[in-house]
Amino acid sequence: MEKYRGVKFEMVEEQFPIDKKDRLKFLAVDKVLKKFLKTKKNEGNLSIKTKNGFLIKRAGGQMTKLTKNDVILVRKISGRKVFCSGGMPSSESRMHYEIYKNTPAAKIILHFHRDELLGKLPLARVGPFSYGSTALAKAAGRVSKKYSLFEILRHGFVIVGKSKNEIFEVLKTIC
Numbered sequence: 001m002e003k004y005r006g007v008k009f010e011m012v013e014e015q016f017p018i019d020k021k022d023r024l025k026f027l028a029v030d031k032v033l034k035k036f037l038k039t040k041k042n043e044g045n046l047s048i049k050t051k052n053g054f055l056i057k058r059a060g061g062q063m064t065k066l067t068k069n070d071v072i073l074v075r076k077i078s079g080r081k082v083f084c085s086g087g088m089p090s091s092e093s094r095m096h097y098e099i100y101k102n103t104p105a106a107k108i109i110l111h112f113h114r115d116e117l118l119g120k121l122p123l124a125r126v127g128p129f130s131y132g133s134t135a136l137a138k139a140a141g142r143v144s145k146k147y148s149l150f151e152i153l154r155h156g157f158v159i160v161g162k163s164k165n166e167i168f169e170v171l172k173t174i175c
């Protein structure tokens with residue numbers, strides 16, 4: 001897989017406060033993910049929709065070990081510009097944004113890596129694409145209208161949920 005070289009978008013820093021309850025909810029989900037995912041570095045990302053955008057993992061943060069400062073608010077995205085508060089959001093912020101835009105019922109999105117399962121599950125697939133690319137964001141947005149679980153070829157998986165429990169249920173069946 002392509003080596004991680006940082007984010008590929010332009011960050012526009014804002015100063016919107018992050019709701020404490022939303023942040024705690026985000027960190028609580030990350031903690032439960034420990035049951036299913038063994039992360040090594042910064043792979044994968046989680047986001048949760050909020051009333052003024054979505055919360056997402058900080059770029060470089062390690063899933064299942066996130067702390068307060070790893071939770072970033074993305075308010076909106078316009079082309080390559082990502083408007084955010086709290087730090088640099090995940091390199092896949094644009095993918096999460098496209099999924100929420102295309103699938104209004106989506107409330108929570110998990111992207112994770114599990115190399116040994118790549119190509120082995122009977123899933124909808126997109127790609128392969130370069131990480132953080134516009135092509136990946138658009139394709140993920142399109143496929144999410146029909147499939148709540150799909151594979152990014154030679155890369156990883158995406159689960160789109162209406163609730164955190166939906167995400168955990170899917171993880172239980174595939175991990």
Ligand SMILES: [Zn+2]
Nearest residue numbers: 043044155156
């Ligand atoms: Zn990934």
